[in-house]
Amino acid sequence: MHSEEQAEQAMNELSDRVYTALRDGGLDAESVLELACLFEVWDVSTPATxxxxxxxxxxxxxxxxxxxxxxxxxxxRFEPSFALEPRLLSALEQALEVVERDVRARGITGAFRLITSDGGSLAWVEFQGGYRGSAGIRPPIFDGDIHVPLGEVADIVQETIMDLTGKVWPVCAxxxxGLHVGWDQERTVWRCTGDGAHTVAPVGELP
Known part of the structure; x- marks a missing residue:
């Protein structure tokens, strides 16, 4: 392994260790200082380092x-992998279950599941053996709290269904x-552009 690869691996391992200790307790000065030194060696100078x-x-x-x-x-901009932070995948599964209620309500069958990248940092929604959404998705973390990205999951499910079936989904009756994801009174909803735009239903509650 080349020295740059070794340094990058050491940085990733230390970042994982610091993240885990911050989450679970037991953070020690040695790990934090070693990580700061590595960042400075790589010319990554920040107020914390x-x-x-x-x-x-x-x-x-x-x-x-x-x-x-x-x-x-x-x-x-450290981002934990799904393996390091299982709550990330749980948040996506929770969002997928909500969106899947709308899929079934409109009579669409076929299994949905989440697939993750080799590095475990991004996920895609698989449907009928295929998936779309080249960027992938991951839940954001703010101050240790993981936020369920319901709108992002609804978007990628919609994109995947339409690409793989060739049909618009969902549709305003x-x-x-075709509906699109929007926000109304702090809720994630399905919106229609007809008659000046209106909310059809919250995501997960399509009739």
Whole structure:
């Protein structure tokens, strides 16, 4: 393995270790400082790396380590894999179950399942043996809370069904137009552009 590959692997392993310790407890100064040093070697200088390297390890309190460890991950756009953070896949499965209610309500049959990339950082929705959506999806994490990306999952299910069946789905029964995902009073909904646009139903509650 080349030195660059070894350094990248070490960085990924340390980032995983810091993320896990932040989530489960037990974060130590050694891991955070080692990660900061690796970032600086790779010319990735951030406020968190600079503060860590400017201060004595003995002066870093547990709250300091938590703040700076989180800062390192945020500033370097760290994203845990599905293997490291199983709650990510659970959030997607929860969203898929909701969208699937709309699929069945409109008489569409066929199995849906989530498939993940080799690295385990992105997922796609598979339907009838195929899938669409080249970018993939993953739930966002804010301050340790995973948010169910219902709108994204509805979008990718819609795209996959239409690409693989050649039919528009779902359709407004009143205007015979294809619906699109939107938001209404902080809810994820199906919207129609007919008659100046209107909400047909929340996602998961199509008649």
């Amino acid at each position: 600079r503060e860590l390297l400017d201060r004595s390890a003995a002066d870093l309190t547990p709250p300091d380590l938590a703040r700076l460890g989180k800062g390192l991950l945020v500033e370097t 009143t205007h015979n137009r």
